[in-house]
Amino acid sequence: xxxxxxxxxKELYGIFASPIFYAVAFIFLVISGIFFYLILDYFNNxxxxxxxxxxxxxxxxxxxxxxxxxxxxxxxxxxxLAPMLTMRLxxxxxxxxxxxxxxxxxxxxxxxxxAKWAASATAFLMLLAGTLPGILAxxxxxxxxxxxxxxxxxxxxxLGCAFLSLGTFTSSITQNxxxxxxxxxxxxxxxxxxxxxxxxxxxxxxxxxxxxxxxxHFESFSKGVLDSRDxxxxxxxxxxxxxxxxxxxSSYRWRG
Amino acid sequence: MIEAEGLTKFYGPIGAIRNVNFQIEKGEVVGFLxxxxxxxxxxxxxxxxxxxxxxxRARVDGLDCLEDSLKVxxxxxxxxxxxxxxxxxxxxRFLRFAAGAKGVPGRNAEKEVNRVIxxxxxxxxANRIIRHxxxxxxxxxxxxxxxxxxxxxxxxxxxxIGLDPTQIIEIRRLVQELRENRTILLSxxxxxxxxxICQRVIIINKGEIVATDTPANLTSQxxxxxxxxxxxxxxxxxxxxxxxxxxxxxxxxxxxxxxxxFEIETDRSKDVRPEIARLAVEKGGGLLELRSVxxxxxxxxxxxxxxxxxQQEVSES
Numbered sequence: 080x081x082x083x084x085x086x087x088x089k090e091l092y093g094i095f096a097s098p099i100f101y102a103v104a105f106i107f108l109v110i111s112g113i114f115f116y117l118i119l120d121y122f123n124n125x126x127x128x129x130x131x132x133x134x135x136x137x138x139x140x141x142x143x144x145x146x147x148x149x150x151x152x153x154x155x156x157x158x159x160l161a162p163m164l165t166m167r168l169x170x171x172x173x174x175x176x177x178x179x180x181x182x183x184x185x186x187x188x189x190x191x192x193x194a195k196w197a198a199s200a201t202a203f204l205m206l207l208a209g210t211l212p213g214i215l216a217x218x219x220x221x222x223x224x225x226x227x228x229x230x231x232x233x234x235x236x237x238l239g240c241a242f243l244s245l246g247t248f249t250s251s252i253t254q255n256x257x258x259x260x261x262x263x264x265x266x267x268x269x270x271x272x273x274x275x276x277x278x279x280x281x282x283x284x285x286x287x288x289x290x291x292x293x294x295x296h297f298e299s300f301s302k303g304v305l306d307s308r309d310x311x312x313x314x315x316x317x318x319x320x321x322x323x324x325x326x327x328x329s330s331y332r333w334r335g
Numbered sequence: 336m337i338e339a340e341g342l343t344k345f346y347g348p349i350g351a352i353r354n355v356n357f358q359i360e361k362g363e364v365v366g367f368l369x370x371x372x373x374x375x376x377x378x379x380x381x382x383x384x385x386x387x388x389x390x391x392r393a394r395v396d397g398l399d400c401l402e403d404s405l406k407v408x409x410x411x412x413x414x415x416x417x418x419x420x421x422x423x424x425x426x427x428r429f430l431r432f433a434a435g436a437k438g439v440p441g442r443n444a445e446k447e448v449n450r451v452i453x454x455x456x457x458x459x460x461a462n463r464i465i466r467h468x469x470x471x472x473x474x475x476x477x478x479x480x481x482x483x484x485x486x487x488x489x490x491x492x493x494x495x496i497g498l499d500p501t502q503i504i505e506i507r508r509l510v511q512e513l514r515e516n517r518t519i520l521l522s523x524x525x526x527x528x529x530x531x532i533c534q535r536v537i538i539i540n541k542g543e544i545v546a547t548d549t550p551a552n553l554t555s556q557x558x559x560x561x562x563x564x565x566x567x568x569x570x571x572x573x574x575x576x577x578x579x580x581x582x583x584x585x586x587x588x589x590x591x592x593x594x595x596x597f598e599i600e601t602d603r604s605k606d607v608r609p610e611i612a613r614l615a616v617e618k619g620g621g622l623l624e625l626r627s628v629x630x631x632x633x634x635x636x637x638x639x640x641x642x643x644x645x646q647q648e649v650s651e652s
Binding site for chain 2: 081082084085086088089092093096097175176177178179180181182183184185186187332333334335
């Protein structure tokens with residue numbers, strides 16, 4: 080992994096120096112804030128209704144209802160925003176020709192791919208951190224359930240990493256940032272909804288479709304359950320697309 | 336120090352270079368010369384490990400460019416054509432990144448960056464964003480990043496293209512200063528530049544090497560013969576054959592752009608101009624122009640890269 084740190088630092092600087100990150104962060108925080116408020120408001124109304132029925136009220140957990148919807152919404156917003164964080168990673172270098180510098184520095188392709196992806200994941204981690212105040216406020220005013228909070232954030236982070244690896248890949252196959260973003264967005268959307276098609280595809284294909292769905296694996300995390308199968312899904316997803324990016328880079332070298 | 340062995344590169348079905356062979360010794364400054372599209376950049380990109388060749392081997396300091404790619408990249412400083420740079424970064428930040436990527440240890444990085452900033456005269460612009468620099472300064476930044484980590488091999492692809500004359504002189508001066516303890520390969524399509532800086536010239540055309548020699552040798556080799564341009568008003572039918580009979584005249588060629596203009600190739604040893612002048616008056620109907628043509632490195636270049644290589648001409652005559 081020679082040269083990882085240098086490329087990682089440069090990419091991080093590139094992300095934070097460009098206005099894209101701030102636009103993405105602004106939209107992400109505003110929308111996630113609105114969703115958080117709406118979900119809380121919904122729970123508020125629900126609890127008023129449940130006040131008349133104490134038997135049922137005992138089974139309702141604020142953390143469970145709020146967190147589940149919140150993390151699911153978070154992942155949906157990020158579906159739109161992840162391609163914005165990754166679109167410039169390789170497309171910009173291809174367009175400006177700086178890939179020639181990167182390719183002739185003593186940096187392995189693997190280190191470069193990994194560093195670029197890691198930089199975008201770091202930026203995503205900062206976005207996620209921006210949602211903490213709301214959750215903390217909730218935890219302080221109610222009985223905090225740390226397990227679902229932690230597993231929810233872990234799931235959101237893993238899901239984000241997977242999205243970003245796909246974005247890194249689409250950025251490596253074109254020199255146009257818009258094309259990279261649109262491709263990433265389209266592919267992610269397909270993977271988002273593919274699980275819905277299980278009834279159309281029949282039992283075998285439907286099972287596969289459901290397994291491929293990115294949301295299916297996210298649900299367990301937002302419930303506070305750590306399932307190794309779901310963990311493995313996101314790790315494999317990320318590794319696969321980083322590997323494809325790496326292959327794309329060597330193909331780019333050979334074609335010259 | 337640098338060896339190319341049968342380098343061949345195809346871009347899809349299009350061959351960019353074919354069977355390129357050359358060797359560059361340690362400490363040499365070599366010019367890589369050729370018209371645009373001759374395959375200079377392709378060859379250089381193979382040597383700098385940007386891309387692998389389709390066939391053949393390239394070695395730098397005994398290390399294979401494909402197998403020991405990382406080690407080769409470690410000892411080469413490379414300035415790519417058109418100087419691609421991370422334009423959103425400041426000069427200093429970019430150089431810091433380049434130093435890190437080249438494996439300069441963290442504690443020396445700042446010192447090394449300051450050194451190349453000094454060498455390339457970037458002190459006043461070190462904290463400016465590269466995007467805002469003039470072309471000349473961007474070229475210097477490109478050179479500065481190539482010099483980081485003190486590479487023993489320097490490869491410069493068209494270092495003076497697109498610069499104004501003063502900037503060209505500055506870059507040349509810089510290269511002159513850098514030649515100590517270094518092997519330098521410099522590509523260009525401008526001849527005087529190469530003649531001034533380089534000890535040896537490799538001329539490439541249409542993907543093949545057509546000549547390798549010192550600039551002085553290349554010039555003198557072709558200057559064994561002199562060239563005279565002659566124009567007469569109305570040559571008689573046996574004018575050409577009479578010209579050819581003059582001792583010292585090797586070859587007479589009718590120029591295509593006028594029925595009575597001749598290009599005469601002569602031996603250097605003897606001045607045949609008086610005789611030609613006399614003949615022009617007797618059989619040419621009057622002398623209009625007579626001058627001897629100096630062969631410059633440019634002519635040699637043109638001769639070498641035009642369709643008919645000079646070797647063929649020699650064997651025919």
